[in-house]
Amino acid sequence: MFEIDHIIRNALQEDIGLGDVTTLATVDAEVQARAELVAKEDFVLSGIDVAGRVFTLLDPSISFEKLKQDGQAVRRGEVLAWIRGSASILLQGERVALNLLQRMSGVATMTARFVALVQGTRATIVDTRKTTPGLRVLDKYSVRMGGGRNHRTSLYDGVLIKENHVAAAGGITTAIRKARERVPHTLKIEVETRDMREVAEALEAGADIILLDNMTLEQLREAVALIGGRALSEASGGVNLDTVRDIAESGVDLISVGALTHSSKAMDISMLFQ
Numbered sequence: 001m002f003e004i005d006h007i008i009r010n011a012l013q014e015d016i017g018l019g020d021v022t023t024l025a026t027v028d029a030e031v032q033a034r035a036e037l038v039a040k041e042d043f044v045l046s047g048i049d050v051a052g053r054v055f056t057l058l059d060p061s062i063s064f065e066k067l068k069q070d071g072q073a074v075r076r077g078e079v080l081a082w083i084r085g086s087a088s089i090l091l092q093g094e095r096v097a098l099n100l101l102q103r104m105s106g107v108a109t110m111t112a113r114f115v116a117l118v119q120g121t122r123a124t125i126v127d128t129r130k131t132t133p134g135l136r137v138l139d140k141y142s143v144r145m146g147g148g149r150n151h152r153t154s155l156y157d158g159v160l161i162k163e164n165h166v167a168a169a170g171g172i173t174t175a176i177r178k179a180r181e182r183v184p185h186t187l188k189i190e191v192e193t194r195d196m197r198e199v200a201e202a203l204e205a206g207a208d209i210i211l212l213d214n215m216t217l218e219q220l221r222e223a224v225a226l227i228g229g230r231a232l233s234e235a236s237g238g239v240n241l242d243t244v245r246d247i248a249e250s251g252v253d254l255i256s257v258g259a260l261t262h263s264s265k266a267m268d269i270s271m272l273f274q
Contacts, residue, residue, distance in 0.1 A: 040268035047104030111146025
């Protein structure tokens with residue numbers, strides 16, 4: 001909760017600054033109001049508690065009654081929550097609450113579309129670190145609400161040896177050996193590969209997960225056969241709604257999709273006074 005409160009406080013400070021001059025000039029402090037959050041299109045909900053927290057951080061006496069739960073599919077016209085309290089507080093928190101709720105629901109909805117397309121295969125949809133700076137915890141939560149799973153959260157909780165690491169370390173085998181010597185046994189070691197030679201080297205060196213970077217469908221199938229279950233296989237690059245099913249049918253275990261968090265469309269949600 002501390003991390004989320006920090007995100008919200010920063011957003012409120014950015015938006016309100018020294019004061020909401022429009023509200024201060026037009027709305028008397030004693031005026032009370034009731035407002036509803038309304039879906040203006042169909043989507044998967046994420047962030048309803050975050051939206052509520054925006055208002056209660058501004059004023060703990062605000063009443064926020066959620067009518068829908070995160071992870072739930074909602075329809076256009078449905079009311080997501082009721083908010084009651086000081087009209088000036090509701091107006092000051094409106095934009096931040098909506099910005100966060102709309103973005104989080106967009107990530108969840110995009111994720112749900114990818115997840116639906118790989119149903120019936122062994123593939124799991126996972127996210128990446130291509131998140132909005134400062135909002136990663138919200139982005140990754142929303143991926144889970146859409147039915148996806150999280151890749152490593154940050155640089156500290158998983159080893160992912162990429163092309164530049166390999167170049168700096170002196171090769172895949174050397175990089176894996178050094179990682180084994182220096183990181184706790186609780187951390188998985190993943191290696192990015194670009195062709196069958198690198199896949200074979202990573203497998204021989206004992207990688208736990210082998211990332212198959214921008215490979216063709218034929219290469220993916222060949223790599224999965226070569227790995228033969230001795231490590232997890234992850235497809236990455238060139239993944240979109242048109243290609244994900246074919247990629248999943250290649251037999252890979254994981255499909256990482258940067259678009260879940262860097263290209264999702266914010267959902268249309270309004271706050272209306274009643």
